[in-house]
Amino acid sequence: MAVTPLKLYKPNAVATVIAAAALNSLTNGGEVEAAYDNSTNLDMWCDLILAIQYNAGPPAAGVVVAKIYNLRQVDGTNYPTVTSGGLPQESLLVAALVSQAPSTSALEYLVAYQIPLFPGNNKFRMSNTSGQTLHASASMFLKIQPYQLGAGT
Secondary structure: OOOOOEEEEEEOOOEEEEOHHHHOOOOOOOEEEEEEEOOOOOOOEEEEEEEEOEOOOOOOOOOEEEEEEEEEOOOOOOOOOOOOOOOOOHHHEEEEEEOOOOOOOOOEEEEEEEEEOOOOEEEEEEEEOOOOOEOOOOOOEEEEEEEEEEEOO
16 A cells, blocks of 8 residues: 655745735734635645834844734634734734844844644734834735645655
8 A cells, every 4th residue: 555645845825914004104012913714725834924114213132023813713703802902812822023133224024933724714913012113114014825734755
């Protein structure tokens, strides 16, 4: 009997989850979110990248500048409730991104790997925890690279 090996990484198309228009001028403590439909590809994980830039007075290196949450529609209809301040429960936190080289003149790219994706709708929610307002017109984004296991050699 032949054994089919598994590829540990079978990527699908990169998706922009949150675009610059939603991130531009986002104040400290501000929240932004967008849904990602995983009902067709049924990917199991994603890697994410946040391109971020600050309006003035960037935070110090080593500061958690963004918290990323993944909210799932468990029943296919409702997302988890967030607090009046916009925060989901902490157990839904999938990444706390730490600034390495913050700047007001260039994008900083921060990544997190092996974020679980759920079948159906996922809602990625980002909280600006930098202590600063984000740039007003930079080409910022939150993108994901979804992937799954696959058959192959």
